[in-house]
Amino acid sequence: MGFLFAAVQWRFINPPRLSFGLFVLFIFTSSVLTSSTVEGRIRHYKWEVKYEFKSPDCYKKLVIAINGRTPGPSIIAQEGDTIIVELKNSLLTENVAIHWHGIRQIGTPWSDGTEGVTQCPILPGDTFTYKFVVDRPGTYLYHAHYGMQREAGLYGSIRVSVKDGVSEPFTYDYDRSIILNDWYHKNTYEQATGLSSKPFVWVGEPQSLLIQGRGRFNCSSPILGSTNVCNSTNPKCSPYVITVVPGKTYRLRISSLTSLSALNFEIEGHNMTVVEADGHYVEPFVIKNLNIYSGETYSVLVKADQDPSRNYWAASNVISRKPATPTGLAIFNYYPNHPRRSPTSIPPTGPLWNDTSYRVAQSLSIKARQGYILPPPVKSDRVITLLNTQNEIDGYRRWAVNNVSFNLPHTPYLIALKEKLRHSFDQTPPPENYDYKNYDIYKKQDNANATSSNSIYRLKFNSTVDIILQNANTMVVNNSETHPWHLHGHDFWVLGYGMGKFDPIEDPKKYNLANPIMKNTVPVHSYGWTALRFIADNPGVWAFHCHIEAHFYMGMGVVFEEGVEKVGRLPSSIMGCGETKGFNRP
Numbered sequence: 001m002g003f004l005f006a007a008v009q010w011r012f013i014n015p016p017r018l019s020f021g022l023f024v025l026f027i028f029t030s031s032v033l034t035s036s037t038v039e040g041r042i043r044h045y046k047w048e049v050k051y052e053f054k055s056p057d058c059y060k061k062l063v064i065a066i067n068g069r070t071p072g073p074s075i076i077a078q079e080g081d082t083i084i085v086e087l088k089n090s091l092l093t094e095n096v097a098i099h100w101h102g103i104r105q106i107g108t109p110w111s112d113g114t115e116g117v118t119q120c121p122i123l124p125g126d127t128f129t130y131k132f133v134v135d136r137p138g139t140y141l142y143h144a145h146y147g148m149q150r151e152a153g154l155y156g157s158i159r160v161s162v163k164d165g166v167s168e169p170f171t172y173d174y175d176r177s178i179i180l181n182d183w184y185h186k187n188t189y190e191q192a193t194g195l196s197s198k199p200f201v202w203v204g205e206p207q208s209l210l211i212q213g214r215g216r217f218n219c220s221s222p223i224l225g226s227t228n229v230c231n232s233t234n235p236k237c238s239p240y241v242i243t244v245v246p247g248k249t250y251r252l253r254i255s256s257l258t259s260l261s262a263l264n265f266e267i268e269g270h271n272m273t274v275v276e277a278d279g280h281y282v283e284p285f286v287i288k289n290l291n292i293y294s295g296e297t298y299s300v301l302v303k304a305d306q307d308p309s310r311n312y313w314a315a316s317n318v319i320s321r322k323p324a325t326p327t328g329l330a331i332f333n334y335y336p337n338h339p340r341r342s343p344t345s346i347p348p349t350g351p352l353w354n355d356t357s358y359r360v361a362q363s364l365s366i367k368a369r370q371g372y373i374l375p376p377p378v379k380s381d382r383v384i385t386l387l388n389t390q391n392e393i394d395g396y397r398r399w400a401v402n403n404v405s406f407n408l409p410h411t412p413y414l415i416a417l418k419e420k421l422r423h424s425f426d427q428t429p430p431p432e433n434y435d436y437k438n439y440d441i442y443k444k445q446d447n448a449n450a451t452s453s454n455s456i457y458r459l460k461f462n463s464t465v466d467i468i469l470q471n472a473n474t475m476v477v478n479n480s481e482t483h484p485w486h487l488h489g490h491d492f493w494v495l496g497y498g499m500g501k502f503d504p505i506e507d508p509k510k511y512n513l514a515n516p517i518m519k520n521t522v523p524v525h526s527y528g529w530t531a532l533r534f535i536a537d538n539p540g541v542w543a544f545h546c547h548i549e550a551h552f553y554m555g556m557g558v559v560f561e562e563g564v565e566k567v568g569r570l571p572s573s574i575m576g577c578g579e580t581k582g583f584n585r586p
């Protein structure tokens with residue numbers, strides 16, 4: 001931990017300057033109650049989670065909103081602030097839990113919001129209080145972490161600015177957050193039921209792509225017939241508008257919370273300079289379009305330096321799966337043109353969806369900004385190789401890791417381990433590797449001996465762990481999908497990406513140990529591998545899983561425990577389910 005603190009201190013060597021954009025946003029978003037302490041402000045939010053009818057893409061469906069909104073309210077804070085969210089579950093018949101994505105929860109592992117791992121679900125009618133410190137500046141997210149509720153619209157952004165008197169290694173005039181998403185018309189229950197049925201019913205491709213909660217479904221589509229649930233003239237589904245002043249530079253914090261799709265984001269005619277990824281400064285690089293995977297966040301700088309007499313399209317397109325969803329569109333509006341004036345140009349269609357080498361090249365071009373991220377330890381203490389496969393188990397379609405498909409336990413691990421409730425989950429450690437020599441990753445395989453389990457990896461506190469994520473063929477011939485893996489409670493160094501089968505002798509020699517980026521979410525490209533390193537220095541129990549909502553639901557995840565004996569007294573509010581019934585009595 002001291003190691004990371006050193007990295008944080010090292011960063012603050014620039015002269016003081018708080019960007020005007022951040023300042024203005026701070027003033028306008030302070031509807032939240034704040035009070036100051038020596039360490040930082042306390043920002044107190046009261047949220048009510050409720051089903052509501054909304055038409056984000058013109059098609060009316062039930063969404064899960066926070067205080068009537070999806071995306072929910074943004075959390076705007078400063079490094080060192082304490083966030084308190086009093087969450088009232090008004091879903092009537094449904095539990096809920098919210099994860100603070102990218103926030104490491106140092107000292108507060110019970111606030112990670114991962115149902116089954118760090119807490120019992122919040123019951124209908126109950127209010128649960130999350131309390132944690134945002135200890136690092138950067139762009140983060142929050143979203144539901146229970147069942148498949150995220151796809152119902154329960155998500156939002158967290159923006160943490162640097163401390164007063166500290167400046168960042170780049171400048172800009174204004175700061176905007178944009179969440180990209182994909183959108184389904186089926187509700188979460190229909191989707192989840194299909195995934196866990198015999199025969200398996202796949203969720204399919206999304207109906208629309210949303211940019212900051214807005215998209216546009218074609219209401220005259222023949223599949224709708226004569227229903228009145230879709231209305232293209234509803235102003236609620238007019239495109240999101242990013243208004244820019246000619247000559248000014250914008251920091252766009254672009255993040256993705258897609259349920260399934262990998263996306264490519266582009267602003268017609270404008271270059272973007274990438275400066276931040278998952279809360280870490282990157283060596284700036286210029287791109288025409290950004291590949292972004294579910295759970296990732298980026299900051300890009302965009303200068304409004306094109307012909308100011310017109311507006312431009314900002315577009316998101318599906319990549320890495322054969323697209324069956326129209327381009328998501330927003331308007332990049334040059335002031336003082338009318339914000340609703342649609343550009344007459346053809347919207348960007350993005351790169352070829354199956355150009356994996358293009359995506360791998362962009363992943364490889366993300367490097368730590370010099371002077372801001374300490375390099376990783378040169379050696380690891382343990383290497384865990386995780387083969388990702390699709391299989392059938394008892395006739396159910398599942399995803400498995402080293403032939404083990406993950407099931408969440410009924411008693412959250414954090415409580416089970418701290419209170420020594422050993423019977424509440426499978427104590428056999430999951431496999432550290434797969435049959436590396438004989439497994440053909442290019443072949444459709446049955447993986448007939450795959451099983452389901454809720455066993456977990458226990459890591460030695462403060463040890464350095466390498467994870468090799470290995471992709472393979474699915475149960476469809478000649479098909480391997482992209483999986484964005486997200487680690488809770490930590491950032492990891494990204495040591496390398498490669499195509500084909502990872503070679504445990506040769507590939508580690510090519511690791512980037514000089515300037516690897518730190519992230520919390522990383523893609524594993526089709527038929528490829530990704531190598532990560534992290535230090536198990538955050539006492540708690542942490543999920544590590546594919547951020548595709550259907551895939552985690554189908555078992556594509558693992559859990560790590562480290563230093564649980566060092567965790568302080570657990571709050572009784574996280575208890576009440578499984579074997580923890582009765583633990584919440586004062």
Ligand SMILES: O=C1O[C@H]([C@@H](O)CO)C(O)=C1O
Nearest residue numbers: 202390474475476481551554
């Ligand atoms: O889990 C999945 O199932 C489908 C397909 O493999 C079978 O229909 C798909 O694309 C997934 O990602």
